[in-house]
Amino acid sequence: MTPRVIVVTSGKGGVGKTTATANIAAALALLGNKVVAVDGDVGLRNLDVIMGLENRIVYTLVDAIEGNCRLNQTLIKDKRVDNLFMIPTAQSKTKDAVTSDQMVSVCSELRKDFDFVLIDSPAGIESGFRNASAGADEALVITTPEVSAVRDADRIIGLLESMEKSPIFLIVNRIRPQMVKKGDMLGVSDVLDILQIGLIGMVPDDENVVKSANEGKPLTLGDGAQAAVAFKNIAARITGKDIPFMNLEVPKKGFFARIKDAFGGGR
């Protein structure tokens, strides 16, 4: 299989790029792929913490680029699942410590050893984003169903297209089905209408995401949580499997269920 280098990015910050990178990387590894997740957010590193690997860092990507070590010395192997690795970045440098050209050569070196290279990008349209995505062929754009996030996603999609990334897929994160049902949140179909881009996954707002971040254990390494299922489905779709979208609709309630709800008996 030809190695695939995928940048995970967004226009607006804080919409779930790092969460998605960690969870999709772990899920791809569980599917039997050799995966490396690269922290491309120089100066604001987070991926190590979300993946729970922060205590094992010796060298960072910036060390490798500055010639203090070899690239393979920066690889941290995840002990919970075979074939999952992470490359941390430096916390004390600025975003231009890794240039676009350097990122391209890092990615081409990683292609030799991995099936998937996932790059966690900083938000926005500045050099940090450009550097992080320079070496990628494909892109996953994360948005939440909010006006500002979707607007910024549109901008990023335009930039990714001009950088000739393909395919570019959308993930709508933090969906609250109850609010969508009430008409108080943009639905996924609204977002797709507006952005006109392929959807690869929708992830519910799930408090388990916060818990897993607390523990430093990607949700997809366990099961049960709705968001874990959603991220696993995304990983499977990335590998070309045709997985139906999760039903995030709230089931239409019968009369008795509404009585129960009304008196506070619903879940």
Place this chain on the structure above:
Amino acid sequence: MSIKSIISGIFGSSGTHSKDVPSGQTAKDRLAFILVHDRIDIGPGKMDQMRLDIIEVLKKYFEINESQIELKLENEEGSTALLATIPINSVLGRSGKTARRGCSSRN
């Protein structure tokens, strides 16, 4: 919880809010408008300016009613179009008034 909201919960009505536009729809409408302008990089203010410019040009040729001119941007399948509706008052330019105007603006 009020008795009223319990009852409206049971009967599934949206009660007093039924005539309000749900905020999700408002979000969608606002987004569509914002993105049309973002994508062509011309804000609503510039559009107004353009409207005035277009009217200036049209006035050389037609008698038009400025308040009836409608300019809007539409987005379909990834491409944007400027749609203009410009009612013309006297198509054939038969009235003396129109003719005179046409004359003076050519000078």
